Amino acid sequence: MATVLLMSTSELRYGDDLFDGVPGPSVTLRRWPEVGDASEIDYLLIWGAPQAALSTFPNLKAVFSLGAGVDHLGDLSAWPDTLPIIRFVDPSLTDEMTGWVVLNVLRFHRQDPAYRAQQADKIWQAHLVPPASAVRVGIAGAGVLGLAAAEALAGLGYDVAVWSRTGRALDGLQSFTGPGVGAGARAGALDDFLARTDMLVSLLPLTEETRGIWNEERFARLPRGAFVLNAGRGKTLVEADLLAALESGQVAGAALDVFESEPLAETHPFWSHPKVIVSPHMASLTHPKALAARVAENIGRLERGVPVEGLVDRTRGY
Ligand code: NDP
Ligand code: OXD
Secondary structure, eight states, rough: EEEEEEEEEOOOOOTTTTTTTOOSSOEEEETTTTSSSGGGOEEEEEESSOOGGGGTTTOEEEEEEEEOGGGGGOOOOGOTTTTTEEEOOHHHHHHHHHHHHHHHHHHHTTTTTHHHHHHHHTTTOOOOOOOGGGGGEEEESSSSSHHHHHHHHHHHOEEEEEEESSSOOOTSEEEETTOSTTTTTEEEEOOOOOOOOSEEEOOOOOOOTTTTTHHHHHHHSTTTTTTEOOSEEEEEEBHHHHHHHHHTTEEEEEEEOOOOOSSSSSTTGGOOOOTTTOOOOOSSOOOHHHHHHHHHHHHHHHTTTOOOSSBBOOTTOO
């Protein structure tokens, strides 16, 4: 019997029946702040909970993130080295993110914002668009989510390239590797990637390297009139720089699911910006039963001493 403590500052989505009917080891769920005897807690299932509370669990075996990202855990190096940190990796999350990316690439390519504006004015007018093969999509972050989105877009005929730290790629896709990082890295690769990108899709995790990476300098490297889509993390993008690039026409439109500060303030200019599509950090949501199945499976693996899926590398920060 494993005891899991759910620690989350924001989620009401996970009921007391979270692990009911889930195959694998039997799990007892407790909900923070009703911890009971802290020495009985084996695993934390956590999203944005206060780090100070963590020191109180002497027998912890692992920490599970409620999502794919782990930036909400703060400085990973502050966590005990021996404590595995495991993120959520699951086809349900991957497929939903692929849907958000495809939806928004198609939206811009097929001029949906213009048609919505025309509909408001009852204007019947069609616009020719270039074929998908002439639209160069650049996916920043070629991980679980980035590669799946790349594959889906390539399947629709888009000219897709990916950019990552170490240069993983799918067969047949152009791959660019982070500047000065990793074996075989090529300085200027990010600039080359941006120069060939009409639609930039960021699925990067937030780390010290990626914080503020999408800024004035990087927007200027894109072809004039490019689109920017961000569903990675809000703090990878400098919002004031994006607003300026939209104003100047350097960036033609943006679809944003994540923001420097969430929820997005009512007074934020993105809400009513004609070139910006806002979604409330929903590009891919964690589905409770899928999460419970993954967590139970990984608890089983930990208890059998076999490698888990989604183990975070705390020196990389993701
Ligand atoms: P992965 O860890 O599988 O992939 C991360 C990718 O980013 C890897 O390709 C990695 O490179 C690349 N990367 C990391 N740092 C750098 C860098 N400095 N320079 C270039 N590339 C870099 O993560 P996932 O694909 O599973 O998830 C990505 C992120 O998506 C999450 O961290 C989270 O922030 C966000 N997310 C957002 C959701 C939403 O609803 N908006 C839902 C789920 C996730 P390499 O391959 O070389 O390691
Ligand atoms: C995640 C998220 O990291 O929802 O899973 O942002």
